[in-house]
Amino acid sequence: MRITSLEPARCRPVPDAGFGALLTERGNLPLESVDVTAGISGLIAGVEVTQGFRNPFDVTLEATYVFPLPDRAAVTGFRMEADDRVIEGVLKERAEARADYDRALREGRRAAIAEEDRPDVFTIRVGNILPGERVSVRLTMSQPLPYEDGAATFRFPLVVAPRYIPGSPIDGPPAGDGTAPDTDAVPDASRISPPVLLPGFPGPVRLSLSATVDAAGLELRELASSLHVVEEEGHTVRLRPGERLDRDFVLRLSFDASTALQLDGRGTFALTVLPPPLQAARTPRDLVLLLDRSGSMGGWKMVCARRAAARIVDTLTPQDRFAVLTFDSVVEQAFEGLVEASDRNRYRAVEHLARVDARGGTELLEPLRQATALLGGAESGRERVVVLVTDGQVGNEDQILEQAGGALSAMRVHTVGIDRAVNAGFLGRLAGLGAGRCELVESEDRLDAAMDAIHRRIGAPLVTDLSLKDLDVEPGTVTHLGSIFPGVPLRAYGRHREGSSVTVRGTAAGAPWEERVPGVTVDNPAIRAVWARAHLRELEDRYAMGEHDLEPRIVRTSLEYGVLCRFTAYVAVDTRQVAGEGPEHRVIQPVEPPSGWELPSAAPAATFGAGMTLAAAPMAAPRMRMPSAGLSQADLDQGFAGGGGAESGPAFGGPGRGLPAAGGPVPGGPVPGGPVPGGPVPGGPVYGGAPMPAPSAPAGSWRKSGGRPTHRLESVRPQLAAELDRLNALPAPDLLYLADLGTRLAALAAFLGGNEDLEGLAHELEGAERPGADARALHDRAVEVLTALTGGASPSPAPGPGNASPGPAPQDGRRRGPFWKRG
Template sequence: MTVRILPLPETEPPASDGGLGALSTDKGNLPLDSVGVHATITGLAAGIEVVQGFRNPFDMPLEATYIFPLPDRAAVTALRMEAADRIIEGTLKERAQARQDYDAAIAAGRRAAIAEEDRPDVFTMRVGNILPGERVTIRLTLDQPLPHESASSATFRFPLVVAPRYIPGAPLDGERTGSGVADDTDAVPDASRISPPVLLPGFPNPVRLAVTADIDPAGLPLTEIRSALHVVSEESDGGRTTVRLQPGERLDRDFILRLGFAPHETAALSLAPDESGEEGTFNLTVLPSGDARPSPRDVVLVLDRSGSMHGWKMVAARRAAARIVDTLRGEDRFAVLSFDNVIERPRDLGTGLVDGTDRNRFRAVEHLATLDARGGTEMLAPLDEGCRLLADSARDRVLVLITDGQVGNEDQLLAHLEPRLRGVRVHTVGIDQAVNAGFLNRLASIGQGRCELVESEDRLDEAMEHIHHRIAAPVATGLTLHADGLEIVQGSVAPTRLGALFPGVPLVIAGRFRGSPSGALAVRGTASGGTPWEQRATGIVSTDRAATSIWARAHLRDLEDRYTTGGADGLEQRIVETSLRFGVLCRFTAFVAVDSRVVTEGETPHQVVQPVESPRGWAAPSAVPRAAHATFSAAPAPFAPPPAPAGMPAPASAPPEHAAPSSGELAGAPSSSRPFGTSAGRGPAPRRARRVPALTGFQQELTNVLNRLRQIPEDQRVLYLLGELVPILDSIVQRMEAQYLDATPLATLRDDVRRLQPTSDQTTINDQWTRVLQVLADFTGETPPRRPFWKRPT
């Protein structure tokens, strides 16, 4: 993977401890100056408050954009904006409406903030009209489950940085969907929303980070607390433990706490009734014991050797793959596929499945030992090939993907693979300190397998024991859920596909029930020997209010994945309704907070995109040649800073450089396959402008009208159409006719709009509004707007 680096402008060189990608003044870095994470862990769930502090040291209003991660299983349930003496609670709305409300507020000179989900674990925060010298604080409230890694451990993982992702596909024309450094493509239509600029190493820590976790085992037999990647302090008081991150850490890797437990119940069912008493949420945990009878398997191992896997990740990936090959038996068949932008196989093992003999396993391990990191992450072809190899087998079929998951085309991959995975179990092994857990969990869920995350070589041996259990024969398959005295709400169970049970790997099932919180649930299936299998639990009433939001997030994830893979019509509306009913953010909704106070005169605020850290363990970007310079135009790009005062280094941004492949290594890459950005040192590619033909005076006038129309809130549309648009159209029609120009489309539109009444119903108004936008867009020659980037292609 190669990257784009923005060259330094011709100005004073930065200090020796500086770097590229930060926006800086003598008052500090912009715009984000602090991030706080406070988790309250109770049993196997966590309530989290995330606090983001933004400030503006410039002499003009500022709009800050921050692309940041959150745990992919966490439910975002609230947003609050605090500025000066104002506290504004956010409202969850349908996404298009929330974006319109935000844009209208900024145009009207009001403070506003909006939080949007772009991936299950990648979000965008925009905070607008931050006044000079002002500080704005954003508070997000989350509820998160602690997933089991085994029957005796659970993990609290909080990501702190969005790592650069490989962006395949051909660039799209038209306006970008976001302000990141990558171009939108046909494979990743929102690439510019998931590719923040990146600081070069050596820049002083721009963000104060504080992480605190208060841990209450809530009766569970807690035996240990381990921090995987950070130095922490611990304080214990009356059975509760507080863990604090040491000061001075950077937002460059996941924060991970592992909680160890003594052996406990093999099945547990909690029932949390709603306040109304009419419905409630159940949570069933099943901990299978014992080993399954081995059976012949077909196993395809897919190993990512792309540039982002350089360093310790490549070493760990080779070791993990070799350990998996070594566990195969003579009656098993297997294939090993390593990939970057090409697929390679072990020498002498052919193109199909081979028996798991000592010779064949030796050849495979020999091949793995030669692999190093190079090239781009073209993941679709090797996964498709793996599915093809496993398509016609009557055996237990297993596909194992070992990768850091750093790709942007997750939806494309899942939509393509889902129909090919019928009967194939998919396990994913994520290796990184800032892993793309959202994608790897989604792929494993669709493949009815499990995801194992490895953040260091020290963790690998422990993780491999879990992986060995998961690729072994399952304890039970064909699982179904049965209720006894408890009425389950139809279609509410998450996960939708229960998959299989593996030795020592817990299964968690959540859903909604109606009526009294009493009764039992049983999970039934077929054991490895063909005999019936069942595990049963009787419900215990719980007062855990987070249970419903955690279930809602899991249910929404299932619905979103069904939508991605081509689910039934009406699914989008069901997702929106579920999100709004339970107050949990999803890809079709957004939290928006709008201050009623007008603080500016409505001028466009200066826009800055917060640069993020290079993930820990990634290769450092190359130094920028000093002969290369960049200049800023009078109208800077949205992610550029205001004109710099004398002596201030103008900012630049650069994603971290992966181990760069040689030209020969990339020679076989298809033309549509490209890393994000151009090669280091070439300078930034210009932002692609919207394709609009040369406009006449009338077309330009109506372009301005069209842009204004898109800012009008829904409840003000009829007043604008009758009070402002009709007179404007009347004037333009008269002037065009005076010059013998054809004004028929505009005259017809004017007459149609005049027939509206202030009392017309909203559906009639919205239909007319849509027609107005279309007629004006046709007249001005504007490129038709793309489908909203959060919706799948039609």
């Protein structure tokens, strides 16, 4: 191994700044501020989110920020402001919006793009920010507020927590700039895995958040914030200055709701029906309890999860049957199959739960399969129930819906989310499939109240088999009606042609039940947006479960109603040229470690994977070449040929741009906290990243005398194609990048046991660091040689990470499509 020290002048410690803090001549990270302003009226909130960016560098910048939004929020507006210019965003089909953004950057114009990667995870890129310039982007949205037990909840997430990434890494350019490689199970993992700051840094982003409650017509009894200290002024609450973006903001508003039908005058309705004063019929149940014991559930979350699971077991009676499954990377059962819920068996289950601790990864698909298999042969007359206790931090949501969604829709599914930055969107989708409930527990203080609610919801609903009569609704537009549970009103949205009232029908205690609700016309455009978002969510879930012919309908609905979805994007493009050919520097904003997570203080623990990048300091990396680690033959055999860091993408710079992160992966070398050179590469999926595999050695590999392994050129062609893609993606020839490329090609040549073309090109690229080197000539030479080595067909140039056009074909012959069409 060759280790080269950094020049001390490049990375000077900041006095009293805490462990690992660094100062560079380039300044701090680009995201300066996040401002959230909410107006709450009844059961809908209108929200504006403004993100302020500043370019601390002396070159033009593209900044990327991966952030959460409420999973049911309808994003209806996007605006960019810079240099006294205001540019309104336009909603377009996603590939078209990305092409407009890339074209604007190449032409030297400012541009910004907002994309949805999950129902609650979004990405904003702002390009061609001039040195020292400030740019702000604003998102406008409407979100419905869930109402249960006499209180509405306004929940606004502030951090994207690390998610478990299963599957095997796939070839081709990465979809994004994150720390995790894309896998066959999560083809866009690099878009939902931003680097994470080490705990203990001074807050790098100014956060302001205020919520004003319109109390007109409401008897507001109480406002309560469960995770933040707030200041109240009338009906407005504000966060105190100095709060960090490391946990959800949760505000509960206690008031009495009423049954109502609101008509917006434009063909959209919102229906609320309070639970009737009935007693639910007690039906014998077959219940499977799934408890997540993965590494992300450590600390207070594991304590809460065990208590929650034990309380659920206590709801059972001897006429019920149940099973308890705990899971991480493996699934363990408390006992074989479904057993009678006798006192003895319930005691055994609670004993088993008491011994459970956090470990491993969140392999959620297999326990769901086992649960549906256990309940698949249930006797008639028994209610089939699945209860999942988890934080939901997985990246393969679509894969889970596709492979388990059909079976889950035939039984009742309740989810209990435990986290201060919970994956509420996914847990809500799972519960919605099975006409169940999703309960969120954000702190130990909330556990008892939440468990009281869960105790009542686990039982049979008050009213089932719901339908609407008298209102002429448009077929296929009414959101899922589900069932009415104790303390939980029915909330439904839809489109209608005629009618001024509706009759809700269902079955209660085995008998017909109905309630007539008169309509009231209101001037509230948010009703239309909230319906469109809920309708799009249902269509997207059906797409994820295999109905891929729905894509045109989803795009058409999104554009018609002006609501962002996975197949569309907002893009704002300035008309004025302000820079040369594209940004000279790219940075992905690292995020805070989630509050309450037991993240490592130095190197990531095994449960979070070898590839999850914990950023060692709140600053961007300077544009300088980092020395590549030397690779022994053992390293090459273990998968470091080509560089895991280069393949996964540097933490703060886009893949292939020669912009390594402070504390992030070094091109040509292993990732921090990852496998040691010469040591084994951890197998399997990880949180936030994974080591890249070694180039596959096809049959026919052999060893020369002396023991040095050799492999065929075909085994590294995918890596060479990826290098060619990244080379073509450079906005201009870059000597530092070319020098780094030479070291990676030399490593590949060594892996092959010698290759004249690769060795010759690597030797030529060494000259990139010599005075007077011709960047254009070396760049063209590298393109020429790599094109020949990859089969003679030059891949299409990609403007940057996540190019909409397919990358190199994977080894099974299939080509990667656009990442947003995963599933």
